[in-house]
Amino acid sequence: MELRVLRYFQTVVQQRNISQAAAKLHVSQPTISRQLRDLEAELGTTLLERGSRAITLTESGEYFYHQVEQILALADKTVDNLYNQNDIQGSFVIGAAEAKSFLNVAHALAHVQQDYPKIQAKIFSTNADEVRTNLKSGVFDFGVVMEPAIKTDYDFIHLPGESRWGLLVPNRSPLAQQDHVTLADLQQQKLIISHQSGMQDLLQDWFGDSFSQIQVVATYNLLYNASLLVSAGVGAALCLDGIVNTNQSDLVFVPLTPRQTAGSSLVWLKHQHLSTAAETFLKQLKSDLTM
Structure with missing residues (x-):
């Protein structure tokens, strides 16, 4: 199962049409159709219902699409940070609960941007359950969760404010x-x-x-x-x-x-190897909170 084929599948689902997906990917329609059939054969299940007007997902396809989204997001982030490892640039991902204390994170990001304009932060607003799931899968680098929160498997910084x-x-x-x-x-x-x-x-x-x-x-x-x-x-x-x-x-x-x-904390997995961009942000946040 190749990442290239997963991107074909992702684009077809997003476009709901193989012809439109082929045009966007600059690949021939027969090539995409063949790759999708081979993918379904490899998985032993039908992922797509091919209607006359639009393509829809089967139940298995819905599950697989969700997994593909996470796989490709993680692959893109990894490649981006490896490519830029000789310079302080790249990206990291924060999954954040809705809280006023997120302003502490925002200020740290603003300071990072001033010194390292090539660093990009990707923010996903979500709840604590999704934060934990995506931290464990590696999709998120950090999470902002509301207290009280179980932090047994995490390092954390309490964010000021309630x-x-x-x-x-x-x-x-x-x-x-x-x-x-x-x-x-x-x-x-x-x-x-x-x-x-x-x-x-x-x-x-x-x-x-x-x-x-x-x-x-x-x-x-x-x-x-x-x-x-x-x-x-x-x-x-x-x-x-x-x-x-x-x-x-x-x-x-x-x-x-x-x-x-309710207070909040920034959390990340214990013993996780953070990218240079993520480490730079974390260092900046710690510095801001001690000033």
Whole structure:
């Protein structure tokens, strides 16, 4: 199984058409068709449903495409950093939870760019579960995760600053007129909560025996789409402050009382060999945090 063939497969899936993929890759259509048939034969499964208008993925194809995306991303990053190993350039990848403390990472990146303009950072906004998965596979070099987080297999740096928990509600809601919301208020709401692991445990800690009275109507990965659910009246989003800009919007963030906060950490796998670009960023972040 060659990387070249995986790129053929990736492009065909993205274009949904073999002719368009062939034109983009500057390869003949029969060549791509033959390579894809050989790939399916090698794997012993059908990856693509070849319709009259567009190509779609089978269930096996969906799984394989996800794996191919990670394989090619890792291959590209490795080649890029090997090619540039004699100079401080190249790229690294950070998977980041949504948090105000990411600003520490942003400042470090700005300082790195001033001294080493050929270094490129690739940022993926995601949750802690995806961060752990992609760190272990090597796709991510670093992750920014919210506390509390299991860090047994990771080295980490605590990022200064905390975010406060609260409720994102429409400005037409009676809660929008309050200075704060209580746990009792949350029990009266249709809640939209983060689906990452650990959220259920956090709510259990907050509510104790009353946890069963919580009504969760939806879960979210990133808060932007959850904010649209709030605007549409689906429910109120339990979230951290400072992630969604509520200025000139129909939404209001109301903090929770008693005050509940969450910090964050930059994490990376223990004993991981980081590229020169990644090491340069890490050194800069440590320097910034000690100033």
